Structure formats: structure tokens, C-alpha cells
Amino acid sequence: MTETPEASAPQPALPPFQVAIIPVTPLEQNCTLVWCTKTMRGAFIDAGGDLAKLRRAVEKTGVTIEKLLVTHGHIDHCGSTGIFARELGVPIEGPEEADRYWIAKLDEDGRRWGIDGEVFEPTRWLHDGDKVTVGEVELDVIHCPGHTPGHVVFHHAPTRIAIVGDVLFQGSIGRTDFPLGNHQDLIDSITQKLWPLGNDVTFVPGHGPISTFGKERQTNSYVSDYMLS
Template identity: 45%
Template sequence: MSQIKVAVVPVTPFQQNCTILVCEATGKAAVVDPGGDVPLIRRAIEQTDASVEKILLTHGHADHAGGAADLRDALGVPIEGPHLGDKFLLDNLETAAKMFGFPCRDVAPDRWLDEGDQVSFGAIRLDVRHCPGHTPGSVVFINQPMQFCLVGDVLFQNSIGRADLPGGDYATLMRSIEQKLLTLDDGMTFISGHGPMSTIGAEKKNNPFLQK
């Protein structure tokens, strides 16, 4: 079974976890959520000595997608994700950036993703689940054999994503978490869009937003 090497690069004033995933068997990589600080991301890629095959987006907020167009231009690779529900966000990244004070470019993915799709790089396959609520088009990427996933801003250690931003909905977010994430194995490790890693089991036990 191919293994994944992971490098997390906090970017933008929001300290968003841009994640570089490297297939150890092939040296091929994917960059997840390059929100900004593209020179920093490119230096981190060079340090992995990997060859990037694609860019993956979990959702359309500026701190996750604002640097995707620049990175695609620099590397000549396609962008996959998020779900089409976030097109309105990706079409307005430059406008959003003016509010947040860091540069962004509008971006159109080469492939929109939906529930049940797969994305791949090297010998690695990630299953896609559509998890709306934080944004309409949020997706998560799951590798069952390695018990590893990336959940964007849907779920955090001891917290959940915001649902009060344009297109967000609290009831939808909770339904996504309960049906798409809490059904994963307790040992499943996840990387969130911000903050530390956790496991599904730890969140079931400790996350105050998930206690019945």
C-alpha cells in the first residue's frame, strides 16, 4: 500500500493549513487549499522534492482558494474541487480579498467534484464526500486504507465550521458532520483547514458541538 507524506504550510493572515500530500511510492504530489503566500508554498514543495500533479480545493473561501490560480499558472497543473455549489465564491475571490487584506485571484477549477467522486495523484486515491453547511460546495477527501482525511473547515478539533457566512447553514453543516464524517472510523485522523489535527473518535468524545 502506498504511503502519504504530509507537509502542512500555514498561509494567509488566517493561518490556513495548506497541505502538501506526497505519494512516497512515486514522488507525485497534490497541494490542498493554497489560499495564498504562494512563494512560501512553492519553497515547501521544493523541500519535499516531489512533483506536483494537481491542486485540490475543499471549498471556495479566499483563505483556501485565493492562491490557487497563481499556483496553477506556476506549476501548469489542473485544479480539482470543490463542488459546483461554491462557484459564486470562486468567481468573487478578488472582491473578497479586499475585505481581508491579502491578494487573491478569481479561479475556475478544471474539474468540479461531487459525492462519490475520486481524485488521485501518484498511486494515491482519495474519496470525495460533499459536505455542505460551511459553504454550499464544501468537500472532504478521504483515504480509508490509511485512515486519513482532509476536512477543510467542516470540522475542527473541539469545534465546527462557521455557518454564518454567505451560503452557510447550521442545520446543513451538522447533518454533513453527522452523516459524512462521524460515520468514519474512530481512528480516522483528519487535517482541518485551521488548527491541529485530531481523530473522529476524539471529536465524538470531546467536541462540545457534537454532544447530544
């Protein structure tokens, strides 16, 4: 009598959109590798430096990089973006054009901070309400000025994930004392553009650990509902 082998347990389906965080530069900036599970095509968001690290991430995941995305023009977030785009032969999308001021200073700021910096011209400047694609995944572009005037956030609504750059952090918010920063604009960006996306949205900040909008609305001493009431 032949025994029937037990059926193997079904494996959970992978989410359509995946994210890996690779801290780069001496400022420990969260460069984010994002990709479409179906096509295995992806993008780096904020390829600020340490390109050898980013190449290793591509090898490990098997993702084909089809573009580089930028949240804003500060050196730790995009200093090496132009260099990497030329190496990979891919376009650059973002930030919003008001950050041209910062991108024009990348050479100078690179020398100041000890980070490889090269001025570049994005293939596509982004605007509030635009869409960007990664494989078959579509991300919403949300213009969130304050930390810089041209800062954008990338949001994938189906998986409740946002990559927010230096707009919001776990327990803190972006600095606004740099040139062209504006504190009230930043508060408005967070409360009027990010909070409406939902408390359950998990966000990847430009530095430090991930969090959710709901947690920050409860506990963040800068933008909690209690502090702003």
C-alpha cells in the same frame, strides 16, 4: 578470523500517502501538501496564499506537484490557487460547483482580507463519491455542505487520514453565518458523512491542530455524541 558485521536493522516502510501542513495567509489556514510515496508526485490542498512558502515546501520534499485540490471557495483556502496553477501548469480539482458563488468573489474578498485573490475556473468540479488521484494514491471525495454549500472533504481510507477544510476543528466546527451557510447541513455532514468513516481517522482541519473523529465525538461541545443525544 574475520568478524561478520552486524546486520543493520530494517528501516520501517514509509506510508503510501504522506501529508505536510503549511499554514498560510494572515488567517493561518492549513494548506496541506499531500503526496504518493512511491511516485513522489503530489498535490496542494487549499493553496490559499503565501506561495513562496509553498515553493519552499516543494523544494524541501522533492515532490512533483501534478494538481491543486480545493475543499471550498473561501479566500483563505483558494485565493491564490488560480495564480499557482497557472505558474505550475497544473489542473485544479474541486470544490463542488455550489461554491461557484464564493470563487466568483475572490478578487473582491482578496481586497477585503488583504490576501492575493484571483477568480478561477476549476478544471474539474467534484461531486460526492468522486475519486481524485495523487500519483498512484486515490482519495475519496465526500461532499460536506454547511460551512459552504460546495465544501468537499478528501479521505484516504488505507492510512485513515482525512483533509476536512472548515467542516470540523479540534473542539469546534465551521462557521455557518456566512452567505449560503447552513448549520443543520453542517451537523448532518459531520455526523452522517464523517463519523461513519471511523473513530480512528485522523483529520487535518482548515485551521488549528489535527485531531481524530473519535476524540471529537467524545469531547467536541458542538458535535459530541453526548451533546447530540
